[in-house]
Amino acid sequence: MIAASQQDWKTAHKLLDAGAAVDLGDKNGFTPAMAAAMHADLKMFGLLLTRSTNLEPEKPCADGQDLLSFALDGGDPEIIEAVEQRLPILSEWTTSTRRALSRALQAGKNDEIRLLLSKHSAPPTPEGKSVPFLAYAIASSNVSLFNTLLNCGADPNTLLPSHCDKDFLALLPNGLRSYIQEDRNVTMLMLAAGLGQVDYLRTLIDGGANRTRLTTRNKMSALDVAAETGHWRSAQILLGGGPAPENLRIEISLPMQSVALVRDGVPIYHARCSTGRAGYSTKRGEFVITNKERKHRSTIYHVEMPYFMRLSCLDFGMHAGYVPNHPASHGCIRLPEDTARKFFSEIPVGTLVTVQ
Known part of the structure; x- marks a missing residue:
């Protein structure tokens, strides 16, 4: 050990030839392999590896540094790779593996990023943070980081932690921030849906993200999050499709109590409707049809x-219902039966409906 730490490689070679225990460290746990890695001596490091029977690259010495940390200090890329390849599967990221990942991300070394991700059962997080890099990439619209992580094997079903970092929450709009703070097991798909990040949504889905997974407390899916935060384009993607609004949409006028079916920008069908009466105002905004039921019974009003x-x-x-010449519902849009039947049969799930 003394010979290695003093870079007395000639003596170290003799000791190795005499059968010295190469994995034995000093009183602080500093090993010959650490010395060779720190001094970037590839030849000696390779020799030590061939003689090692119990390398334990993840084991730190007294000052908290491990073999990868010393290899990164030495800067020899072959030694660094050799150490990374010999890492066991780790449940958490260490200071040195985070450092190695940051270095690989900056250098664009996808093979090394892929290797490091494969050595951990938990998603990578920035130093001192609990929120994964992938979530930061989505929230900050960092396309390069997002694509690199996914292309190198990051899990598209990564979850946000129970308590998110303040700087991450500051990146989110108020409505979405509240959902994330109040719920548990929020996925990357839900995060992208709630931000209206449609390109990220598509990439996550293509990568195998689970669309039907629910949060723990409020039982919200990614589609629910998209709907609640008003991102109808995200909702269409999560539904699996829907016509472009310029091709087909429904327009509901609250002042006129009327509904119009618009195809290719031209209204092709008009009908009366009845919306929410005083105290039960119909919501305004842009929505999509998310499901249809031929025979539906209200669980609230029992009708x-x-x-x-x-x-x-x-x-x-x-839905079909009584349509007087004024708002009369509890918030739904009542349609004449022939209109309801026509829309139900002809208008697909995912179609945009504007209420204004």
Whole structure:
């Protein structure tokens, strides 16, 4: 050990030839392999590896540094790679593996990034943070980091921690921030959906992200998050599709109590409707049809709602019902039965519905 730490490689060679124990460290746990890595002596490091029977590259010495840390200090890329390849599967990222990942990300070394990700069962986080790099990439619109991580094997079903870092939460709009702070097991897909990041959504889905997974407390899916935060384009993607609004959409006018079916920018069908009366105002905004039920019964008002078309997973939708010449519903959009039947049969799930 003394010979290695003093770079007396000639003596070290003799000791190795005499059968010295190469894995034995000093009183602080500093080993010959650490000395060779620190001094970037590739030849001696390789010799030590061939004689080693119990390398334990993850084991730190007294000052907290491990073999990878010394290899990074030495800077020899072959030694660094050799140490990384010999790492066991780690449950958490260490200071040295985070440092190695940051170095590989900066240098664009995808093979090394892939190797480091494969050596950990937990997603990588910045030093001192609990939120994964992948979440920071989505929230800060860092396309390069996002694509690199996913292409190198980051899990598209990565979860946010129970308590997120303040700087991460500051990147989020108020509505989404509240959902994330109040719930548990929020996925990257939910995060992207709530931010309206449609390109990230598509990439995560293509990479195998689970669309049906629910949060622990509020039982929210990514589609629910997209709907609640008003991102209808995200909702369409999570539904698996829907017509482009310029090709097909439904427009509901609250002042006129009317509904129009618009195809290719031209209204092709008009009908009366009845929306929420005083105290039960119909929500305004842009929504998508998220599901349809031929025979639906309200669990709140215990009435039949034939040809029900729910809007953005919310507690209202369009359905057949009594249509006077004024707002009369509890918030839904009542349609004449022939109109409801026509929309139910002809308008696909995912179609945009504007209420204004």
